[in-house]
Amino acid sequence: MNAPSRQPKFYKDPQFMNSPDARSLRILSEYLGPLSYFHREKIKDTIVFFGSARAVPKDQAEAEYRELLKTRNNLGQSSDRAAALQHAKTRLELATYYDEAVELSRLLTVWALSLGKKARRFVVCSGGGPGIMEAANRGAREAGGKTVGLNISLPFEQAPNPYISPELSFEFHYFFTRKYWFAYLAKALVVFPGGFGTLDELMEILTLIQTRKISKKMVVLLYGTKYWKELLNFDALVRWGTVDPADLKLFDFADSPKQAFQIVRSGLEEHYLSSDTDEQNP
16 A cells, blocks of 8 residues: 655645745744844844935936937927926936935944944845935945845835845845834934835834834934925924924934934934943844
8 A cells, every 4th residue: 555645844835835824924934034134143233224216326317317418309399308308307316315325324334333343233224125225235335334135025126236235135025024124123214205115114113103112212314304395294293283293303304414424323322322222122
């Protein structure tokens, strides 16, 4: 009599592991997997950068704009030309933020490396994709530091950028586990101009701080006062009574890498490097 065939162990069975029944295991793996790598690489805490995936380096945007000027006679009707030129000008303005994100990340990484701790402190972390995320990882890499990329599998925009430290490049399926790792290790958050995703991430962090679900001190910096005050009327929230005046003190604004660096560094030194708070849990 032939021995009955045996099914593979469940954790080795792709069909089971990708089934609805194993969803809780997949969620748990997106917690335990990164945790093991962060322990291995001695990552104590992070500075998280959020911002648009659509920003490009300024030299690239300038080259595209010059090329458009050369070919504008081939763009059809005058309204089409004007729209194309306006789009190129806006893209050029957004590109300024890419370059400034590189510089701010570089400054913060140089400072963090100077602390000389055994554990890696204030490691720059991004969403791992292009645009401002790439700029943040790029600045940290150029400064000689480790840098984290918390990528998410999407049908567009979200291939890992080349500046992430390979051992700290992760890809998530679930947005909420990815957001957990943004929040859990972060001691500072720098938010550059961005779209729906950036707004979602910013508002969730501010809500967690406001409701004290994040109880640690977190520096929150909105980079680009013009953009943020055009986009969001923060004072209207107070006027309508939907937030308290004190809630607007949960974040600061900055408009240059040097100014932003000073704000972030001062906050981190005050809350995490001046006393026993250095050992505070995230």
